[in-house]
Amino acid sequence: GAGVSQSPSNKVTEKGKDVELRCDPISGHTALYWYRQSLGQGLEFLIYFQGNSAPDKSGLPSDRFSAERTGGSVSTLTIQRTQQEDSAVYLCASSSLGGAQFFGPGTRLTVL
Amino acid sequence: DQQVKQNSPSLSVQEGRISILNCDYTNSMFDYFLWYKKYPAEGPTFLISISSIKDKNEDGRFTVFLNKSAKHLSLHIVPSQPGDSAVYFCAALNNAGNMLTFGGGTRLMVKP
Numbered sequence: 001g002a003g004v005s006q007s008p009s010n011k012v013t014e015k016g017k018d019v020e021l022r023c024d025p026i027s028g029h030t031a032l033y034w035y036r037q038s039l040g041q042g043l044e045f046l047i048y049f050q051g052n053s054a055p056d057k058s059g060l061p062s063d064r065f066s067a068e069r070t071g072g073s074v075s076t077l078t079i080q081r082t083q084q085e086d087s088a089v090y091l092c093a094s095s096s097l098g099g100a101q102f103f104g105p106g107t108r109l110t111v112l
Numbered sequence: 113d114q115q116v117k118q119n120s121p122s123l124s125v126q127e128g129r130i131s132i133l134n135c136d137y138t139n140s141m142f143d144y145f146l147w148y149k150k151y152p153a154e155g156p157t158f159l160i161s162i163s164s165i166k167d168k169n170e171d172g173r174f175t176v177f178l179n180k181s182a183k184h185l186s187l188h189i190v191p192s193q194p195g196d197s198a199v200y201f202c203a204a205l206n207n208a209g210n211m212l213t214f215g216g217g218t219r220l221m222v223k224p
Contacts, residue, residue, distance in 0.1 A: 004155070033212070043156070043201060043214035056211065091155050098209055100146055103155030 002026070004104035006092050012110045013082055021077045021107045025094030032075050033101060034067055038088040046090075049075065050097075082111045115139045116204050118215035127224050131189040135202030135215050138183065142204035146212070147176060147187045150199045159200075160187070192222045 005024045013019050025032050034046040045059040049069045060066075064082075069075040079086055089108050093101040117136045125131045133147075143164040148156035162169040162176045162185065169176050175188045189196055202215040 006155075035214075042216040043203075043212075045211050045213070048211060059211075093155075100158045100161055101212060102158060103148075105153070105155045108153075 004092055004094050004102055006090075006104040006107050008107060009105065010108045010110075012112065014112050015084060016081055018078065018080045019082055019109065021079075021090050021092075021109070023075045023077070023092030023094075023104060025073065025075070025092070026102060027073075029094035029096055029099075029102075030072070031095045031097065031101075032069055033093040033095075034075070034077050035091045035093065036088040037091065037106075038085075041088075043091065046077070079109075082109075084111045087111045114216070115142075116202060116213045116215040118200075118202055118218045120218050121216070122219040122221065124221045124223065125192045127194055127222055128191045131187075131192045131196065131220055131222065133187040133189075133200050133202070133218050133220065135185045135187075136183060137185075137204050139204070139206075139213075140183065141207050142213075143207055144205040144209075145176070145178060145185050146203045146205065147174075148201045148203060148214075149196075150201060150217070156201055189220075192220075194222045194224050196220060197222050 007022045030051045032049045035043045047067045048056040064080045067077045089106040091106045093103045095101045146161040147159040150156045160174045178185045199217045201217045203212040
């Protein structure tokens with residue numbers, strides 16, 4: 001497809017379980033970003049990948065959060081031992097170097 | 113400490129009139145600003161951007177104004193249309209070009 005895609009679109013999980021969220025960026029975009037939007041909050045930066053450089057993990061809220069980007073394309077955000085406060089919409093974006101970020105539709109995560 | 117602020121959580125405008133959405137920032141190192149529009153259950157969509165070397169950028173019905181001395185930018189939509197009803201996020205790019213800091217958003221409602 002032409003845009004950023006994310007899967008699943010919705011995920012309901014129980015507290016304490018691990019979840020994996022997937023992002024397929026726009027083909028050719030070298031930069032990939034993860035954000036989250038909690039209920040009533042703005043967009044919060046989580047992590048950034050640029051090419052083969054080490055990712056900028058400065059926005060990850062705890063060590064339960066991790067992300068990887070395989071082959072410079074698809075990225076997976078993993079949340080271990082989920083907590084209720086992790087419930088949010090997780091958004092992925094990609095961009096060309098220096099270009100505007102284009103966002104995917106998001107994954108709505110609900111932790112019961 | 114919020115580096116990008118949108119002080120109006122909501123704005124209601126009559127169709128055909130001008131919508132003005134405001135955004136303030138505190139970090140003078142930001143040098144590129146973007147506006148995104150977000151519909152419910154969708155990711156943000158890039159609208160328009162402006163570099164800090166400019167004070168105005170226009171694209172159709174959308175114009176962004178930047179006042180660097182006041183650390184203020186605004187998005188003008190004229191004429192406003194009901195389809196413009198959405199949440200609008202202002203974002204600032206850090207000088208490394210790798211992280212967007214978002215404002216909290218303004219919900220625009222355009223009444224027919």
